[in-house]
Amino acid sequence: MEQTALRPKPMPGQNRREEGGQGPVRRPHAAPRRDRRPRALLLGLGAGTVVLLCGIGLGIVAAVTTGVGGPAGPSRQTAPPVPAAHATAPAAPAPPGATLGVEVADGEKAGAVVVAVHVPGPGYTAGLVRGDIVLQFGAARVDTAADLARAVTRSRPGKAVLLTVRHGSGAYQQLTVTPGLVT
Numbered sequence: 001m002e003q004t005a006l007r008p009k010p011m012p013g014q015n016r017r018e019e020g021g022q023g024p025v026r027r028p029h030a031a032p033r034r035d036r037r038p039r040a041l042l043l044g045l046g047a048g049t050v051v052l053l054c055g056i057g058l059g060i061v062a063a064v065t066t067g068v069g070g071p072a073g074p075s076r077q078t079a080p081p082v083p084a085a086h087a088t089a090p091a092a093p094a095p096p097g098a099t100l101g102v103e104v105a106d107g108e109k110a111g112a113v114v115v116a117v118h119v120p121g122p123g124y125t126a127g128l129v130r131g132d133i134v135l136q137f138g139a140a141r142v143d144t145a146a147d148l149a150r151a152v153t154r155s156r157p158g159k160a161v162l163l164t165v166r167h168g169s170g171a172y173q174q175l176t177v178t179p180g181l182v183t
Contacts, residue, residue: 098157098179102128104145111135111166112148126163126177135172136164157181 101121104112111133117124128134134142138161140151155161156179163175 097153098155098181100128100152100177100179104134104148106144107133110141110143112142112145114165122177122180126175127173128163128165128175128177129167131168133166134163135166136162138162152179155179 099121100123101118102114102123103116103118105115107113114123114128114130114132114134117128117130134148136142137148137151138155140147140154142148142151158178158180160176160178163177164172165175166172
């Protein structure tokens with residue numbers, strides 16, 4: 001067969017068979033194809049299992065180190081039964097308490113260190129910043145974070161209280177804070 005402009009030369013590796021042109025074309029430059037789906041599936045499942053088990057392991061380690069321990073959900077402990085002769089009326093809900101809108105921790109010395117200030121809150125409005133040390137709340141001296149919590153709980157919401165703080169720079173300042181309601 002003659003090669004003309006209407007019948008171009010075949011590209012190397014794409015020789016057409018003269019006998020009917022049936023069957024797949026032999027590609028000498030291509031590797032033989034094997035079915036790789038089972039291998040890829042097994043590899044994907046194995047990797048997924050490893051990732052899942054690592055996540056479970058990290059969750060267990062986090063629960064143990066933070067002290068959460070135990071499964072989530074309702075507690076299975078029940079209150080001891082109250083004899084009928086000693087039955088009392090249900091307790092009234094506690095009245096809403098006062099709050100400063102700050103998070104505090106015990107300091108190295110006397111005072112409660114402000115760890116966080118909630119932005120829409122009484123502490124933020126008064127001018128408390130992170131790192132301040134609260135030394136006095138009204139007439140109550142503050143030695144620990146628990147002392148500050150007790151003093152704030154005893155105060156009346158909406159009534160201004162004088163607060164003595166020591167800033168991180170060492171300067172002392174008296175701020176007026178108006179505790180808000182816990183809702």
